[in-house]
Amino acid sequence: MSAAHPPERDNQTLFRLEELTKIFGEGEEQVTAIQDIDLTIRSGEIFGIIGLSGAGKSTLIRCLNLLERPSSGKVIFRGVDLQSLSKKELLQERQKIGMIFQNFNLLQQRTALENVRFPLEISGMGNYRATQKAREMLQLVGLPEKERAYPTELSGGQQQRVAIARALASEPDVLLCDEATSALDPATTKSILELLKSINETLGVTIIMITHEMSVVQAICNRVAVIDTTIAEVGDVDEVFLRPASRIARELIFPKGELLERLQGSRYLRIVFDGTAAHEPIIANMTLACQTPVSILSADSRNIDGIAYGQMIIQIPEDQQETEKILSYLTSRGVTVEEVTEATAQNGLFSEEGRV
Amino acid sequence: MDFTRWLLVIGDGMTQTLYMTLVSTVFAYLIGLPLGVLLTVTGPKGIHPMPRLNQVLGIIINSLRSVPFLILLVAILPLTRRLVGTTIGSTATIPPLVIAAAPFIARIVESSLLEVDPGLIEAAESMGASPMQIITKVLLSEARSSLATGAVIATTTILGYSALAGFTGGGGLGAIAVNYGYHRYQTDVMLWTVFLLIVIVQVIQEVGMRLSRRMDARSKK
Numbered sequence: 001m002s003a004a005h006p007p008e009r010d011n012q013t014l015f016r017l018e019e020l021t022k023i024f025g026e027g028e029e030q031v032t033a034i035q036d037i038d039l040t041i042r043s044g045e046i047f048g049i050i051g052l053s054g055a056g057k058s059t060l061i062r063c064l065n066l067l068e069r070p071s072s073g074k075v076i077f078r079g080v081d082l083q084s085l086s087k088k089e090l091l092q093e094r095q096k097i098g099m100i101f102q103n104f105n106l107l108q109q110r111t112a113l114e115n116v117r118f119p120l121e122i123s124g125m126g127n128y129r130a131t132q133k134a135r136e137m138l139q140l141v142g143l144p145e146k147e148r149a150y151p152t153e154l155s156g157g158q159q160q161r162v163a164i165a166r167a168l169a170s171e172p173d174v175l176l177c178d179e180a181t182s183a184l185d186p187a188t189t190k191s192i193l194e195l196l197k198s199i200n201e202t203l204g205v206t207i208i209m210i211t212h213e214m215s216v217v218q219a220i221c222n223r224v225a226v227i228d229t230t231i232a233e234v235g236d237v238d239e240v241f242l243r244p245a246s247r248i249a250r251e252l253i254f255p256k257g258e259l260l261e262r263l264q265g266s267r268y269l270r271i272v273f274d275g276t277a278a279h280e281p282i283i284a285n286m287t288l289a290c291q292t293p294v295s296i297l298s299a300d301s302r303n304i305d306g307i308a309y310g311q312m313i314i315q316i317p318e319d320q321q322e323t324e325k326i327l328s329y330l331t332s333r334g335v336t337v338e339e340v341t342e343a344t345a346q347n348g349l350f351s352e353e354g355r356v
Numbered sequence: 357m358d359f360t361r362w363l364l365v366i367g368d369g370m371t372q373t374l375y376m377t378l379v380s381t382v383f384a385y386l387i388g389l390p391l392g393v394l395l396t397v398t399g400p401k402g403i404h405p406m407p408r409l410n411q412v413l414g415i416i417i418n419s420l421r422s423v424p425f426l427i428l429l430v431a432i433l434p435l436t437r438r439l440v441g442t443t444i445g446s447t448a449t450i451p452p453l454v455i456a457a458a459p460f461i462a463r464i465v466e467s468s469l470l471e472v473d474p475g476l477i478e479a480a481e482s483m484g485a486s487p488m489q490i491i492t493k494v495l496l497s498e499a500r501s502s503l504a505t506g507a508v509i510a511t512t513t514i515l516g517y518s519a520l521a522g523f524t525g526g527g528g529l530g531a532i533a534v535n536y537g538y539h540r541y542q543t544d545v546m547l548w549t550v551f552l553l554i555v556i557v558q559v560i561q562e563v564g565m566r567l568s569r570r571m572d573a574r575s576k577k
Contacts, residue, residue, distance in 0.1 A: 065482055094484035105479035109498050109573045119483040150573040
């Protein structure tokens with residue numbers, strides 16, 4: 001039960017999805033949430049499912065424990081077709097599939113300890129053992145001192161920790177994470193992701209997480225599926241990031257993807273606003289004056305008393321003359337400009353959490 | 357009327373009023389609570405949607421609630437006689453009170469249960485909870501404070517109805533108000549009974565709401 005590299009440890013298939021399709025509504029109002037999803041998730045890996053909102057991520061993850069019944073296709077969990085199970089057998093199987101949610105979904109009338117005990121009560125575990133186990137789980141997520149606290153007395157991050165303890169109490173093989181960090185601030189997100197990663201490493205629990213944030217996938221996932229109703233692409237996270245093959249993946253990785261394509265072979269400038277610039281909309285005036293299209297790749301600036309502070313990375317066409325024109329215009333307006341490489345420009349993008 | 361007799365009459369009326377109200381509330385909840393749960397569970401967003409059953413239940417409940425209590429009281433006299441052997445007195449008031457209050461309680465219970473965050477139900481389902489476990493451990497347990505508030509409203513409403521039964525031979529403070537105040541023009545007696553009814557409602561309301569708040573872990577912050 002310990003290994004540093006989950007995928008190597010065990011290549012056993014945990015989930016296999018075959019032509020999974022879910023259609024909501026009927027007739028005219030029919031909406032296809034997911035279509036023909038084929039996916040294999042291996043035991044021990046951290047698998048990310050990313051997509052824009054409305055791409056069918058939530059539907060897909062709910063099909064994994066049949067909270068949502070697929071319209072067609074199969075969900076095979078540890079070799080068992082979940083849809084072939086009786087109601088009772090399905091309830092048993094679900095105890096092996098833990099789940100956490102964006103809004104934590106803790107029972108408000110139960111203390112942290114009672115929340116963690118909940119799945120154990122459901123499975124009929126004796127009182128004493130359930131309490132012991134629940135205590136162990138709270139210890140695992142680092143909240144042993146909060147066992148008597150009610151959810152309203154806990155911060156978002158603490159609530160999610162309790163939810164994780166609760167989901168792990170019945171010793172599941174897999175933990176489904178439904179936008180588990182989307183309601184949390186960046187620092188808390190980081191600590192929750194670290195916890196998930198360590199759970200994956202120490203307990204060997206497979207983790208499947210859906211998210212719309214690239215940074216989440218980058219932080220802990222081994223493999224990723226990019227979905228947009230259908231699967232756009234699947235692969236190792238590094239591979240997909242370096243060479244996104246699908247349009248949707250590029251859109252998620254480079255939010256201004258289309259512009260990037262149009263301005264292929266372009267150059268990058270970093271503009272620093274240090275407060276000395278004139279009181280005017282510089283970029284807009286520059287495009288007007290130079291008659292050149294530019295694209296803002298990232299910006300981190302704030303306006304204090306009408307004066308801009310901060311920096312911005314823009315993309316300009318390759319043409320030398322155009323570049324000269326832009327450089328001289330910007331310098332004349334009192335801002336600091338330097339040309340940067342594509343890599344630096346992209347890095348500037350990625351270093352800005354939430355803007356990606 | 358001398359003072360001691362007057363006290364006896366009023367005391368007896370209070371006892372009867374409390375007896376009718378409490379017994380009726382208990383029986384009405386025995387019917388109304390499961391009905392409310394059934395309404396929620398079989399509803400369009402329930403854990404076990406059954407549109408047809410839900411619709412039929414809804415129509416029955418709405419119909420019963422539409423019948424004015426005084427008419428219901430008279431209409432079910434034969435049933436009352438069969439159930440309790442008489443059509444006058446406090447005990448005879450209980451069957452119509454239960455029949456009038458149960459559908460009302462079903463709706464109150466339904467609205468309390470609908471307030472429970474669907475996310476909690478989803479979480480319980482994801483853990484493999486059975487529908488029965490969801491009803492007891494999630495729906496009823498999470499909604500307990502709201503259910504208690506509902507019970508306060510139900511009890512005070514039943515108290516009001518019980519007073520109305522005084523017109524058709526029921527007992528309690530309502531009967532005293534009708535017999536002495538209305539038929540014998542003893543306005544002071546009528547005012548006293550009204551005053552006592554107000555006090556009873558206040559006490560139920562105050563105690564009930566305090567219990568409701570104490571039950572709610574969310575208020576512990």
